[in-house]
Amino acid sequence: MPSSMELFIKWAVCTSLVLIRIPGIDGSIVNFHKTCICASNIVSCSKMNLTTVPADLPKYTAVLDLSYNDITRLRAEWTTYKLPKLHNLLLSHNGLHFISTEAFVYVKHLRYLDLSSNSIRQLDEYIFEQLEYLEVLLLYNNHISQIDRTAFTGLSKLQKLYLSQNQVSRFPLELVKDKTRLEKLSLLDLSSNRIKSLPIQELQDLPAWLKNGLYFHNNTLICDCELYSLMAHWYMRRLNSAVDFKDDYTCIMPGPDKKILHVFELNMHMNCSTYNESVEEAFLEQSLVLKCDTRHRDMSKTWMLPGNVVVSSGNNQTAVVLADGSLEISPIKLEDSGQYTCFAVSEYLNETLYVWVKVHNFTLNGNSETLNTAYTTLVGCLASVVLVLIYLYLTPCKCFCCPGQGKSKNNHEDSIHSSMLSATPTHEDLASKAEPNRHVAFIDPKDLQGQNGKVNRNGEEELEDEAKHGKGKRKKSVADSISSVFSDTPIVV
Known part of the structure; x- marks a missing residue:
């Protein structure tokens, strides 16, 4: 905490900027202290009818609030020197429609950026590349319809991205896909957009902690049973994205009527089957890895084998807990079939997951040989039947089949x-x-x-x-x- 003397000095510096020309109001000299409120390292210029960012901001500024003004363009020169301590920048409700690709060169240490409720229509390539420490990015309630695939490149520490209430029509799969996803991203809000279809299989394969914060309700999704199965699974797992907005997940029935239905009621309207957790299947002598797919990251995980046997180190078991909390069974045996239990514990949450394993009583290669033998036998039987039929009905005849022939007693x-x-x-x-x-x-x-x-x-x-x-x-x-x-x-x- 800064001492009282440091706070006084900062207040004095802030109040000393009394006469500053604020461009874009009327060109006259205004009182900076009356225009912006300076409280320690917080500078608030909200609702001051500004059209540009005030110049000569204190270098110790940590929070800068420029919301509810008329700043429509954020140019590269909005600050001409570095603000190394600035970590919160608020620019919401400004009618902002242009952002320079060099607008964040001098504020690279931003952790929170609010650009919500503006008039932004597109996100250009590498527009946020300089913000490598950014954790929260608010872009909701704009007019964004085009997002370049490289727009969020460089945001290696981004945790929360809000893109709701825009005109996005494509699900940005590159943000959550394995090789291209943002590693720290745990919340992606795409609700209230114009997305018509989802990459169902890719979303189903995501870890539960990421699906827990993936919101896409109030979109123009097309109704089908795959969508119902996806959401039914998420609701069964009690994921926040499905439970918190259950009534807001709707879809449009295909056809001329364009009837809007609730996604969770599709099993009645389209006769969709109820989702069931799949059983892990394996063959003898294989290696099998069971995942403890929890809703939150960094949880302590403990496994229990069939028969309520706890997996622990040094007990000469074929099951071993890996570094990420998964359970590896190698080589798998017939007696390894059964229910496995994962207990996940954190400071705020306890979660129990069950995985069912079915082991086939043959090796993978043996199964292949059995199938080949059966196939060969079947082909041989069919060939024999065909040859008999040809022999009986297609044998060429010489005399008794032809009229006027065969009467000779030769x-x-x-x-x-x-x-x-x-x-x-x-x-x-x-x-x-x-x-x-x-x-x-x-x-x-x-x-x-x-x-x-x-x-x-x-x-x-x-x-x-x-x-x-x-x-x-x-x-x-x-x-x-x-x-x-x-x-x-x-x-x-």
Whole structure:
């Protein structure tokens, strides 16, 4: 704390700036002490009808309040020397519509910047690059419709960004995405804008402490079940962004009516399924990492295994707590299936999270081999069926299929020219009876032999004799047929 003497000196310096020309009022010399209120290191010039920033500000100024004036342009030369102790700058309600890219060169130590309730329409590239210590940036209630992707580059310590009540139509995913996000950002307010769609999957993958401060209610979102699932999950986790503004999350139904519905009622209007926490699945011998996804950062985390066994160092367990509070299980075993509990504790909050793990009873490679074997077996079965169908119905025929053919009794019909794979009959009576009822029969080898085990050479004569009398009874096959007693080739009869 400054001593009473230091406060008196600062008051004296501030009150000594009595006669200063304040440009932009009427050009006359005004009393600075009557224009701005100086209290120690706080300089307040609020509601003084200023059109420019007063010159010759004390170098020890820590808080400068210029709100509720008519300063429409913040030029690079608004201060011509460094203000190393200035950490709060308030410029709200000024009608401000232009900010120079060099406006913050001499105030690099700002931690709080209020540019709300102005007429800013766009944020140019690298506009805040010099403010590496900035923690809070207020830009709500402007007319911002264009944000350059590099506008917030350099704000490595930014924690809270307020962009509500603007005309933003694109969700700035680069601010929260893993490789490009602002590392310290814990609150991003995009409510009351013109955003129609959200990167649902990317938002779902964010850590819970960041989703806890991500607000996008009162936008023109299009209704769908993915949006409902996202918000239902956040509400189930009791995230502030979903709980605090539950009734303000609305969406527009697709179609000509443009009906506005509450997001949390979409399960009734669009038959959306209720969100359920997914189960972590793993295969034997794999490594599995379970995250303790708490709503706040920097919490002390303790894990409990299935069976209420607390994970501690030096107990020769396969589960180990990592530096970020996650639990690594390696190699995972079948008995590692079950419910895992994470207890998170901080000075102001206690939180308990549950993770369910299901371990499959085979390795990942073994599963692949099993699938390959099943696939091969299925393909083999289908190929066999196709070949049988081709064999039965697509075998080319020579004589009995063609009109006027096959009436010759030439013995060459039963000659060796008949293929072993051919199912074509060689006799006229079989041709006439095979067409209406085709079926497969296998010839018993004993039917091809006589009583003494030899082939009946008179079979052909008996068959021709009965064919003349119109009898269809089947006789023994002729000896010249290539279908031998050792063949199981089906013959169509």
